[in-house]
Amino acid sequence: MSVEIALARLLGPAGYGLYAVGFTLFVITAVISPLGLDQGVIYFGARYLHDDAGRFKGVLFRSVGYTVLAGSILAIGCFLLAPWLANDIFRKPALTFVFRGFALAILMAAALKTMGAATRISHNMRRSVLAEELVPPVSTLLLILVFFHLGWGVHGAVLAVSISFTLAACVAAYCLCELFPVLLSPAVKAVGDSGGLIRFSLATGALVGLTNIYYGLDRFLVAYFWAARDVGIYQAAAQTSNQFVTIVGAFSMALTPMIADLYHHGEIERLNELFKVSTKWALYLSLPLFAVIWVAPGDFMAALYGEHYRSGGLILAVLAVGQLINVATGAVFFLAVMTGQQKRLIQASAVAVAVTVGLDFLLIPRIGPVGAALGTTLVGGGMWIFMLLQLRSVLGLWPFDRRYLKGLTIAAMCVAFLVALHSSLGASPQVTIIVMGVCSVAIFAVALPALGLDLEDSELLALIRSRLFNVVK
Numbered sequence: 001m002s003v004e005i006a007l008a009r010l011l012g013p014a015g016y017g018l019y020a021v022g023f024t025l026f027v028i029t030a031v032i033s034p035l036g037l038d039q040g041v042i043y044f045g046a047r048y049l050h051d052d053a054g055r056f057k058g059v060l061f062r063s064v065g066y067t068v069l070a071g072s073i074l075a076i077g078c079f080l081l082a083p084w085l086a087n088d089i090f091r092k093p094a095l096t097f098v099f100r101g102f103a104l105a106i107l108m109a110a111a112l113k114t115m116g117a118a119t120r121i122s123h124n125m126r127r128s129v130l131a132e133e134l135v136p137p138v139s140t141l142l143l144i145l146v147f148f149h150l151g152w153g154v155h156g157a158v159l160a161v162s163i164s165f166t167l168a169a170c171v172a173a174y175c176l177c178e179l180f181p182v183l184l185s186p187a188v189k190a191v192g193d194s195g196g197l198i199r200f201s202l203a204t205g206a207l208v209g210l211t212n213i214y215y216g217l218d219r220f221l222v223a224y225f226w227a228a229r230d231v232g233i234y235q236a237a238a239q240t241s242n243q244f245v246t247i248v249g250a251f252s253m254a255l256t257p258m259i260a261d262l263y264h265h266g267e268i269e270r271l272n273e274l275f276k277v278s279t280k281w282a283l284y285l286s287l288p289l290f291a292v293i294w295v296a297p298g299d300f301m302a303a304l305y306g307e308h309y310r311s312g313g314l315i316l317a318v319l320a321v322g323q324l325i326n327v328a329t330g331a332v333f334f335l336a337v338m339t340g341q342q343k344r345l346i347q348a349s350a351v352a353v354a355v356t357v358g359l360d361f362l363l364i365p366r367i368g369p370v371g372a373a374l375g376t377t378l379v380g381g382g383m384w385i386f387m388l389l390q391l392r393s394v395l396g397l398w399p400f401d402r403r404y405l406k407g408l409t410i411a412a413m414c415v416a417f418l419v420a421l422h423s424s425l426g427a428s429p430q431v432t433i434i435v436m437g438v439c440s441v442a443i444f445a446v447a448l449p450a451l452g453l454d455l456e457d458s459e460l461l462a463l464i465r466s467r468l469f470n471v472v473k
Helices: 004-034 037-048 055-087 095-101 102-124 125-151 153-179 194-225 228-240 244-264 268-295 296-303 309-326 331-338 342-367 367-396 404-425 429-451 456-467
Strands: none
Touching: 004 055, 004 095, 004 153, 004 296, 004 309, 004 429, 037 055, 037 102, 037 153, 037 244, 037 331, 055 095, 055 102, 055 194, 095 153, 095 244, 095 429, 102 125, 102 153, 125 153, 153 367, 194 228, 194 331, 228 296, 228 309, 228 331, 228 367, 244 268, 244 309, 268 296, 268 309, 268 367, 296 309, 296 342, 296 367, 296 429, 309 342, 309 367, 331 342, 331 367, 342 367, 367 456, 404 429, 429 456
16 A cells, blocks of 8 residues: 555656556556466365375465466567557557566566465465565555656556566475475475366466456456546545455455365354454454445545545545455455355356446446546445355355444444534645544444454464464464
8 A cells, every 4th residue: 555655646647647558558467367276275285284295285386386487478468469559448648668677577476475375374474464465565666756856656556566476486485395395305296186186276276367357357447448647546546445345355265275175074053153253253354344435535635635536536436446346355265265156156257247347337427536436336236245145045154143233333424423523623625634534433343342352363363373474483
């Protein structure tokens, strides 16, 4: 998030808009290029970790190798097609360098994704967090500041991303070999059939590809119909709303190996309880932020990105609703993948892509970027609710019970307080958001313990803490 704020402020809406189109293409291709092997390596690696060193080594080698191959093909394609995309599709010639500059980042991000996932088989999250969550943003931010000082502008931002993901991929490779010495042991031969791994991963990869294409369509279609400045404002709002996804992702990264283990051992009741408690806490962590955004979306945008971005407040408010639905439905994506429900999720994602395109072509020319936000929220929210209902129908998994009432009651009280506070502050956007944010978090931090934590809440927090910080001996 700090990288996006820095870029938005340094480049301005127009420059940030050009970067956003290229970055969206980078994200989609980088997620597609592992072909689902980032999930396949967990699914099969967890099965062989303790029982068959040769098959375990084979799964890791094949997963990373196929990912690098696919990433190379997509990176070369992006480089060669850049002039056509920039000039004929988006009618913005400056995008040629942007697309080409992201080509190396596509390959490195794909390798990073699969290797980072492989480290999580150990149930230890520290190395994965280091390689995937810390190295890329920190190094990118530092390089952006250096390159901006040199006057490189958008070109420097693109170059910073490529260098940072190269560094992160190297860190992930080192961590993987440190965690699993068997990978470098000549005494253990990599064995196993690639067929099962590829079949499982391709199905998952199709699902991930459709899902990410869906979440990138809005940026592309705003760029198609409107100017780079509008894309920049929309990107700032979308990236801000994505902080809700970060919360879900943090829980999902820690829980995915556990989901695989519980499902493999047929412990559906424990899996359902994990689903309930993790979803509840993801929602609890999201509601303070959501309350502030919904009460003062324009101030939120201006405080983070500057007054030029204030007009994106309505876009942010609309997108935040869709992301809150995403949070409230929990880790349905990873549950569907790890429990063999990929086909239904692929079908839902395909329908979502088609409907989103139709809505965006209808709404964006008429009401501008807000139309893209509205289409994304309606379709995205509907897709996650559909998958939640499917999991309930097929596996009996359902996250909601009376324990949610405490959080919802506190949220209603918080919003009422923030509305009154916002109308009386009259301060700068930065001061307004800081004061409202502190009050929102304080209300939840005080009210939740006062109403009493459930026993399973303490157990989940202890479990997540152990996954994040315990070192595998």
